[in-house]
Amino acid sequence: MTRTQAAVDKRRLILDAAVRVFARQGFHTCRVSDIADEARVAYGLVYHYFKSKDEILDTLFLERWDILLRAITEVDATEIPPREKLYAIAGFIVDSYRHDPELMKVIIVEVTRAANTFGRTHLPQIRQAYIQIAAIVDRAQRERIFRNDVTPDFAAMAFYGAVEQVLTGWIFSLLPVGDREYEDAKTLIVETICGGLERVEG
């Protein structure tokens, strides 16, 4: 292994340790030394790879959010009905949580819901997700599949808000967790937002 590869690995080691520490203790409550200890690395090395504690969280968020934005773009590019697009997006987010709950917890708790700190810093990135979801709704309205009396911006907020709230429910044990629940959730979110809670007579 070259020196460069070793350095990449060490950087990753620190990022992964940070995920565990942030998920366990929270960003503001943990010390940089906790991250160093978790990574079994000297305190100073953290500052060799990152210029500040903030930059670690920024890196974790941006890496993951970029993947989400690409996924949404990709979904929107396919020729499937809008309901299936929303299902795919909800599914992607739910699967992200299933695959790495600690990372998703950190991203949601410390960034997207932390409106006054990192949420504000990354508002443009976060907003981009809303914009892309709104674009899907807008297209569905033009195709007369979705009703047009709910503005796309608004629908995007409701959809994203519902998804994030469900993840928050899992994170804080307000909703039961498990593979079954995760699969059900994908359907239920889309059924609620697209189909509505009311029974349709007939």
Added chain:
Amino acid sequence: MTRTQAAVDKRRLILDAAVRVFARQGFHTCRVSDIADEARVAYGLVYHYFKSKDEILDTLFLERWDILLRAITEVDATEIPPREKLYAIAGFIVDSYRHDPELMKVIIVEVTRAANTFGRTHLPQIRQAYIQIAAIVDRAQRERIFRNDVTPDFAAMAFYGAVEQVLTGWIFSLLPVGDREYEDAKTLIVETICGGLERVEG
């Protein structure tokens, strides 16, 4: 004015100043001296009325959340269709924001969405709101007005998540604000969650 009344006023003065400071700077970013300055009161007096900085935010949250929980209980007690119950709840929250946006910003940003700090402390209170909303959905399902393939817990999360996301949108200028928008929002949230985004043929 008696001494006691004066004390009550001073306490209120500090709480109101804290709302402005928390809304402007955020709880973690502001110093206790900022609150004292805003209230035009000596630093030490804050500690005469409150035992810690945290207690100030706790007080603000609990005061307001209690009002919300009572409002939901009251709505549920009336004999109106479930859709109107949800409209009344969304309306109450939206009107709370219209009446005192700074306070609602503080409650949402610093407590209900601050899952790792105050959100955790007040989880039982916050959960109570979900439970009461879920009860409304449950009853609507028994009355065969709402479909029963979406669990009440889940529906409550989706509904509350949508409402909170819309408020967050206003707070951070992601959605246009104004009296018209506030009124529209009440209808749109309920239309989205109860009626669904999809057009109904016929």
Added chain:
DNA sequence: TCCGGGATTGACTGACCAGTCAATCTGTAC
């Protein structure tokens, strides 16, 4: 008028912790 006690003041302290830095180590190139 005088006294007691709650209201009010703001300087001070003690703890905490992000970030720095000089020293040391280690792999690589020649």
Added chain:
DNA sequence: GTACAGATTGACTGGTCAGTCAATCCCGGA
């Protein structure tokens, strides 16, 4: 084998601020 550069170490520093406290003020009763 030697020298260089980047990797690694962890003790230390500087600034921040929540909370304390002793002193002072002032209202209301006797």
